[in-house]
Amino acid sequence: MDPTKTETDGAKGTPLSTESKVLETGAAAGQNFGPVKSICAHLNAFHVYASDPARCVEANHYCSHLNEDVRQCLIYDTPAPNARLIGVEYMISAGLFKTLDADERKLWHSHVFEVKSGMLIMPGPNGLPTGIWEAAETKEMEQVVGLYGKTYHFWQVDRGDKLPLGGPELMMSFTQEEQQPGLKELIGERDTRFGVDSQQKKEKRGYIEEPEIHTGIRSTISQALGGDMY
Template identity: 40%
Template sequence: MASTEGREGQTPGEGMTMKDHLLTKGAEMLQSMKPIKQYKQHVCTFALYSHDMNRQIETHHFVHRLNEDFCQCPVYDSDDRAGRLIGVEYIISDRLFEALPPDEQKLWHSHYFEIKSGLWVNPRVPETVAKPGLDIFAKTYGKFWCTWQTDRGDLLPIGEPALMVSPQGEVAGMVKAPLLQQRDEKYALSSTKISDLRVDITGPTFKNPNADYWIKHGKGFAIDVLTAEMKKITPFP
């Protein structure tokens, strides 16, 4: 692998050649890219590592709503052209969440506090335009796996995935002031003023205690990669 940095961000690798650009452009002209074109909404918020909540990151979620109860989101560390794909989040309605087994529910976090407090924003979209959708998202739950821990300086997506949790009103789940200030200044907005405009937003009728599991139990979740015996390969006839 080349040791020089590419022209985009801090990711190792050589810059794209003219041939690479031509091949990419040709593919773009010939292929539909239909799943990619379904991402219609950009959300900027924050996430904390389940196993170490001192580590907090700004995240950029690009939302595709498959139906009224389910959304899927690639997550980036920024919204510029050098943004790195750091994970994926799935978002489900409270109706789908309540149907999950209890052990599965423990892996999911609520969105109500993020939205109510003004941490969750749609950059460059007026609050009056965004708010009707926020009423819906405030009643949802998310499961976010981070696959590239750029905040610790990883130049490549190495190691095991990390489960992320959402900011909450509890002390351990509060977003650090400098991180929030940096985000607000970047988009010329005030999370405090946005929060004041969201006083009438309500969350799920019933807040399931299995979500945001750490609040009640003080425990997060982490993945260990284990060596496993491969299943015997059945030869083709």
Template identity: 40%
Template sequence: MRKSCNFFFAMLCLAGTAGIGSGVMAQESAKPKTEPPGAGKSAKTRTLEAGAKVLQSNAPIEGFDIYLVGFHPIKDHPEQQMEAHHYCHQVNEDLAQCVLFDGNTKGANMHGVEYIISEKLFETLPADEKQYWHPHNAEILSGQLMAPGIPEVAEKSLMKTKMNSYGKTWHFWNTGQEGQLADKLPMGKPMLAWSFNRDNEANPGLVERRDKKMELNTAQKRKDRADLKALAKPQSGVDELKGKFGRQTQDIPGVVDKKAAAAARP
């Protein structure tokens, strides 16, 4: 792990980079379900990779040192859902950019990208652009979005900075989940992803399987973050997929759609 720290990794550095690194390594348990076709790497390819590692710079990706794991339903097909391992770079206080994988092991497949912006930047977007950005409060308050392997106080501080933020996520490869067919290679058009904004929107077992294999506890995390509800503001897009999951769902306290909040005002 890099020893330099961005603004919301300061608490992690205080905890000591060596200890944090060992915690993250302990969480490397989410293996991808899809193995793409193709011949194994030749000796020549491996030699070229080794040389490139020594001689070439990887400066653009050095800052992707924040690891998050959560879930995305596809906006046009909400029952198609993905576990997404985010490796993010905090560009500044209001913008982060993330590369998404279907696991956190060496063989993980890159299956998407996400840009995360603050409420301040979201409000500057044109109205027709806002339809592409999903809200994050439910992901945080439900406990589903996590930063595995770091101290609890640091993770909660990180989640606090992301309250009321928005994400624009494109998945390019359906690498599959349990009970869903996967594509062996990236196929078709990019898929705009959304967020879960009510309990029971996630397919049965999706969150539980993630928690079991990574030794996480979504229910406990939700309790630990209950005080963050006081920071939650009504967000755009909360009701975008309401009623589209084919099963009964329940509101999450503190998660409110901006249009519904405005309509409820006297």
């Protein structure tokens, strides 16, 4: 999935007609699109299926803030203009997470490993010096490390589906590098495409304090084996 691609492969259907393109251009010129314009961050990481920890998928998050405690993200398979919308993620502060009941907590995950390992990145704009962008990215990670996420995917692109088939799939975050064979290679391939070094990011984020991970969230490994929650 080349981040410079202008189209996404694999969706079933016919190309846009001239009429649809004209209507699309007119709508774009005349409508506000306020909720979409509030998107302020592009984050890239990998999500793992809660129902099958052997499967994972790359996820491009486009996130906006509702307030200081709540964020909401649209998730696409690539950063291309006509990428497939594959899911959504909500992120909340630790304070709000502590108000959730035990059953609800099982649907949420921590971002600590994603941040501290360098897996979670904020792809930078072309032409901006790397050092300047990484400083902004690291400040963003200082906030994300303490947030809890609830994610559902509707389009299982990793199995080659041409349409969003079946019910929604609850997704989780990785909690350790050994959680899935080949994860290191997946991250390396992603890094190459985006021109980043997640190991370097791990070192730069070393100073970020790891927050307490509150009890009740799902551990994809232990749940697959019939074990306990964190």
